[in-house]
Amino acid sequence: MTQQDVILCAIRERRSVRHYTGEPVARETVRTILDAGRWAPSGLNNQPWRFLVVFPGDPRQEVLAGLTKYARIVREAGALIMVCLERQRMYNAMKDHQGAGACIQNMLLGAHAVGLGAVWLGEIVNRGDEVLTATGLSPERLELMAVVALGHPERAGGGDRIPLDDMLLEPF
Template sequence: MINDTNAVLRAIRERRSIRKYTEEPVSRDHLTAMLEAGQWAPSGLNNQPWRFLVILPGDERREELAQCTKYGHIVRNAGALVCVLLQREAMYSETKDHQGAGACIQNMLLAAHALGLGAVWLGQIINDQAASLGALGLSPDDYELQAVLAVGHPAQRGDSQRKPLTELLLEDF
C-alpha cells in the first residue's frame, strides 16, 4: 500500500484519466507549470529531445487535429491541448528517447492532477503521424508526435482499477 502521507506517492495513486471538462479556461500559469514538470523528466545523456506545442480553444489547428483521432470529441472540448513531440535532430537513441518522452508525459499528467486539473493521454492519435503532424503544420522529417494531452477543469471523476501487484511480479522478492 502506498503511503498516504507522501504527496508524490498519493498523487501517483490518485491521478486518473479525465475526458470531460467544464467551460472554465485553463490558465497560462497552470499550463506553464505542467510544461515545466515535463521539462524536468529524465532523458538519456540529458538530451531533452521533447518539444511542446500548446493548442488553445479557437486555434484552427484544433479541428484538423480532432479529425486525426476517434477521440475527436475530447480534442474539441478540452480547455487546452499539449502536443508532446520528439525533435528528431535532438534524438540519440530511439528507445531511450521514447522512454524519456513517456516520463515527460507522466510528469505533466501528475502536475495537472496536483493543480486540480483533469487530463488524459491521447495515444491513438499518433497512429497516423503524417496526418497528425500535418494538422499541426509540422514536418515528419523534423518531429515525431508522442501524444496529445487533453487538459481542462474536470467535469467528471476518474475511476480505475489495478491488477494485484502479485499478478504483475514475475517472481516474489
C-alpha cells in the first residue's frame, strides 16, 4: 500500500465514534493525538491552539457533561480534549477558526490511526465562555473551539456521504 493509499484510506474510514468500552486511554496515546493536532496548518504559522486534557475521575469531566446535551458521551469518554484558541496569538478570526478545524481533524485522524474512536463535539461551544470559566480557564485569554471525546470504540461509527457530483457547483 502506498503512502497515498494509506492516507486516503484513513480519511475515508474515519468515523465519529460516540460509544466507548470504558477501557482506559493511555496518556502517551493522548500525547500522540495532541501531537497530530499540533502539526496542522495555521495562517502565518501562528499555531494558536491550546489544549486541556481531562481524564475520567477529574471533576471537570462532570462539569463538561453538565454543559452539553452530549453528556453521555462526555461521561463515557476515556479522555476529553478541550481545543481552544489563544486570543493573543490569533490574527484573523476566520483563518484561525479554519486552522482550529484542521487541528481537530488531524487529531481525529490521529485517534483513528492509533485505534481509538473519537468524536468532535461542537455544540458545547454555544456555552464556550461558561465552559472555560467552569473548567478554570479564562474566556479573556481563550476561545473554545470544540471538545474531542476519545475512547476505545464499543462499536463502529457510521455515516454516509453525499455523492461528490451532488456537491459540485458545476461539473468539470
